Amino acid sequence: MWNEFITDNHMHIDPLHGLGLKAVKQFTSAGGTHIILVGKTARDWGIEAKNVDDFQNAYEKTIHLADIINSETDAKAYPIVGFHPSEFIGLAGAYGLEHAYSLGLDLLDILENLYEERRIYGIGEIGRPHFPVDVKLLDASNNLLMEYLKRAADLNCPIQLHTEHFTEEKFDELFVMVQHAGNPKKVIKHFSPPLPTKAQECGVTASIVSSKDAIATAIKDSPHFLMETDYIDDITRPGAVLGPKTVPKRTLQFIERGILSEEDAAYIHQDLISYLYGIDMG
Numbered sequence: 343m344w345n346e347f348i349t350d351n352h353m354h355i356d357p358l359h360g361l362g363l364k365a366v367k368q369f370t371s372a373g374g375t376h377i378i379l380v381g382k383t384a385r386d387w388g389i390e391a392k393n394v395d396d397f398q399n400a401y402e403k404t405i406h407l408a409d410i411i412n413s414e415t416d417a418k419a420y421p422i423v424g425f426h427p428s429e430f431i432g433l434a435g436a437y438g439l440e441h442a443y444s445l446g447l448d449l450l451d452i453l454e455n456l457y458e459e460r461r462i463y464g465i466g467e468i469g470r471p472h473f474p475v476d477v478k479l480l481d482a483s484n485n486l487l488m489e490y491l492k493r494a495a496d497l498n499c500p501i502q503l504h505t506e507h508f509t510e511e512k513f514d515e516l517f518v519m520v521q522h523a524g525n526p527k528k529v530i531k532h533f534s535p536p537l538p539t540k541a542q543e544c545g546v547t548a549s550i551v552s553s554k555d556a557i558a559t560a561i562k563d564s565p566h567f568l569m570e571t572d573y574i575d576d577i578t579r580p581g582a583v584l585g586p587k588t589v590p591k592r593t594l595q596f597i598e599r600g601i602l603s604e605e606d607a608a609y610i611h612q613d614l615i616s617y618l619y620g621i622d623m624g
Contacts, residue, residue: 421461
């Protein structure tokens with residue numbers, strides 16, 4: 343039974359450069375109820391991160407932002423934080439690949455503690471750059487991703503992946519990594535193409551940017567996916583990637599048109615979210 347919960351699985355909120363709580367209120371005004379609040383980079387918080395303490399400072403700011411959302415809006419926000427591939431590449435360029443890689447490993451212990459203390463609900467974004475880099479950087483990104491997948495398996499922790507554009511062949515490649523990492527059960531491909539069955543066959547849950555075409559295509563295949571906007575919340579890029587109202591509006595419109603059933607909506611927005619993040623949605 344659907345309790346009319348609507349979850350955006352990947353949303354950034356930025357009180358420094360964006361609409362902040364106004365964006366959250368747009369989400370709730372359209373019918374949204376739950377947000378997986380994905381931390382922006384440390385630089386977005388005004389932190390030139392060079393070490394573990396700098397990143398932990400940024401993580402604390404995202405966690406505090408979730409508390410503010412929960413106390414000052416009608417939304418329920420659940421923070422996840424990580425080591426974005428762009429941060430890894432930037433640090434490698436500035437301080438050397440060895441420093442960046444070692445820092446990425448050290449952050450794993452910080453993230454583990456935050457997760458075990460239930461101050462975050464998963465790790466993300468982690469992965470590899472969506473733009474071309476040299477072979478050494480790509481290999482190091484993949485090696486670091488493997489370490490994060492292994493830790494996610496040990497903790498039974500959700501992990502949201504940022505990667506290049508995915509295809510069926512890329513899912514096959516990820517499947518090999520997931521298997522070698524000990525088969526973590528809560529791997530989520532952020533910005534996934536509408537291939538939910540293929541993702542599931544590879545031990546991954548697809549999180550799909552919720553354009554009309556993408557969701558209509560995905561639901562014909564399987565309801566085993568999450569919906570996201572990847573809303574960036576930057577006043578210089580209004581509505582990027584999709585606006586904060588998109589997931590609730592798309593869900594309700596598609597139910598009205600018979601494209602989504604209420605059972606599908608309950609599975610996407612409630613059952614999968616509860617399973618992956620361990621959230622009691624009441």
